[in-house]
Amino acid sequence: xxxxxxxxxxxxxxxxxxxxxxxxxxxxxxxxxxxxxxxxxxxxxxxxxxxxxxxxxxxxxxxxxxxxxxxxxxxxxxxxxxxxxxxxxxxxxxxxxxxxxxxxxxxxxxxxxxxxxxxxxxxxxxxxxxxxxxxxxxxxxxxxxxxxxxxxxxxxxxxxxxxxxxxxxxxxxxxxxxxxxxxxxxxxxxxxxxxxxxxxxxxxxxxxxxxxxxxxxxxxxxxxxxxxxxxxxxxxxxxxxxxxxxxxxxxxxxxxxxxxxxxxxxxxxxxxxxxxxxxxxxxxxxxxxxxxxxxxxxxxxx
Numbered sequence: 001x002x003x004x005x006x007x008x009x010x011x012x013x014x015x016x017x018x019x020x021x022x023x024x025x026x027x028x029x030x031x032x033x034x035x036x037x038x039x040x041x042x043x044x045x046x047x048x049x050x051x052x053x054x055x056x057x058x059x060x061x062x063x064x065x066x067x068x069x070x071x072x073x074x075x076x077x078x079x080x081x082x083x084x085x086x087x088x089x090x091x092x093x094x095x096x097x098x099x100x101x102x103x104x105x106x107x108x109x110x111x112x113x114x115x116x117x118x119x120x121x122x123x124x125x126x127x128x129x130x131x132x133x134x135x136x137x138x139x140x141x142x143x144x145x146x147x148x149x150x151x152x153x154x155x156x157x158x159x160x161x162x163x164x165x166x167x168x169x170x171x172x173x174x175x176x177x178x179x180x181x182x183x184x185x186x187x188x189x190x191x192x193x194x195x196x197x198x199x200x201x202x203x204x205x206x207x208x209x210x211x212x213x214x215x216x217x218x219x220x221x222x223x224x225x226x227x228x229x230x231x232x233x234x235x236x237x238x239x240x241x242x243x244x245x246x247x248x249x250x251x252x253x254x255x256x257x258x259x260x261x262x263x264x265x266x267x268x269x270x271x272x273x274x275x276x277x278x279x280x281x282x283x284x285x286x287x288x289x290x291x292x293x294x295x296x297x298x299x300x301x302x
Contacts, residue, residue: 005019005020005023044097045095045096045097046080046084046085046095046096046097047094047095047109048081048085048092048093048094048095048105048109048112048113049094049106049108049109049112049113049174050112051077051081051113051116052108052109052111052112052113052114052115052116053112053115053116053171054074054077054116055074055077055078055113055116055117055119055120056112056115056116056118056119056120058070058071058073058074058077059071059074059116059119059120059122059123059124060119060122060123062074062123063119063122063123063241063246063250064250064251066241066242068241071120071123071124071241074116074119074120074123075120075124077116078116078117078120078129078132081113082132084096084101085101087101087104091104091105091139091143092105092109092110092113092136092139093105094106094109104154104155104156106153106154106174107140107144107151107152107153107154107174107175107178108153108173108174108177110136110137110139110140110143110144110174110178111140111151111174111175111177111178111180111181112174112177113136114133114136114137114140114177114181115177115180115181117129117130117132117133117136118130118133118181118184118185121133122258122259123241124241125236125239125240125241125259125261127261130188130189133181133185134185134189134191137181137182137185137193138191140178141178141182141192141193141196143155144174144178145196145199145200146164146203148199148203149198149199149200149201149202149203149204150164150166150175150199150200150203150204151164151174151175151178151200152164153165153174164203164204166204166207166208166215166218167214167215168214168215168216168217168218172216172217173217173218175200175204175218176215176217176218176220176221177217177221178196178197178200179196179197179200179201179218179221179222179225180197180217180220180221180224182194182196182197182200183197183221183224183225183229184224184229184256184258186229187228187229187230187231187258187276187277187278188229188231188258188260194225197221197225198225201218201221201222201225204218205222224256227277227278228277228278229256229258229277229278230256230257230258230275230276230277230295230298231257231258231259231260231275231276231277232245232249232257232258232259232260232273232274232275232276232291233260233262233266233267233273233274233275233276233281234259234260234261234262234267234272234273234274235261235262235264235267235272235273236261238272238273239259239261244288245259245272245273245288245291246259248288248291248292248295249295252295257295267284268284270286271284271285271286272284272285272286272287272288272291273285273291275291275294275295275298277298282294282297
């Protein structure tokens with residue numbers, strides 16, 4: 001802007017300081033005139049599903065890039081949600097604005113938020129986030145799963161059309177993220193998570209086969225379910241952010257590797273941990289080199 005004014009004044013033979021002063025006065029007059037007009041409405045509501053995606057992104061980026069501020073922000077977001085976006089019956093709510101929350105949560109709210117909680121657990125290794133993820137996924141399965149498999153968008157009676165949406169657009173479908181989080185939890189927790197994921201995949205596979213390019217996250221979730229979640233079971237001291245094992249796992253040549261914290265009496269004495277996939281475990285590893293070889297072996301299997 002300064003360069004343009006300078007060139008204009010030089011070309012027209014005008015005093016640059018005088019023109020700059022006149023422009024400032026004109027901008028102030030314009031600002032005062034515009035302030036008399038009614039301002040456009042501001043959309044500043046908080047949506048649970050979008051915040052769930054942000055929690056997942058901040059947690060994963062903070063973990064891999066070792067930027068603690070990202071992880072701290074993800075934690076603040078979780079506790080804001082748990083304080084302000086939960087109904088009296090303990091179920092989640094879709095939106096918050098101006099001290100008021102409402103609208104029963106949709107499938108995307110639950111599945112995206114659960115994804116964020118799992119990523120936050122992996123970034124902090126705080127068990128409370130894994131417990132919370134398990135709680136919300138169990139609620140999600142109870143609320144939205146269909147007997148034949150798959151997850152409907154909502155259970156709200158006011159919904160005109162309530163269907164299973166499998167198409168992945170700019171953001172993944174709630175159904176496909178529900179498959180993903182159920183699959184992840186099945187690799188580290190006991191429960192029916194595997195069953196819900198498997199039934200949802202079977203129900204939608206035919207539709208996906210017609211246009212696979214429109215179902216990218218379904219493919220990701222299905223491949224993870226087929227190959228099994230790779231988990232590295234270690235003591236808490238080896239799982240913490242910044243540890244050698246943590247860095248090795250974060251840079252492993254696998255799509256998803258979950259670290260699972262074990263109690264001391266659950267690990268073989270003298271070892272660092274154990275790599276497991278689909279409930280089958282390799283021999284315990286004693287050092288980082290052995291862990292690296294085992295992760296490479298899992299990569300070849302997939």
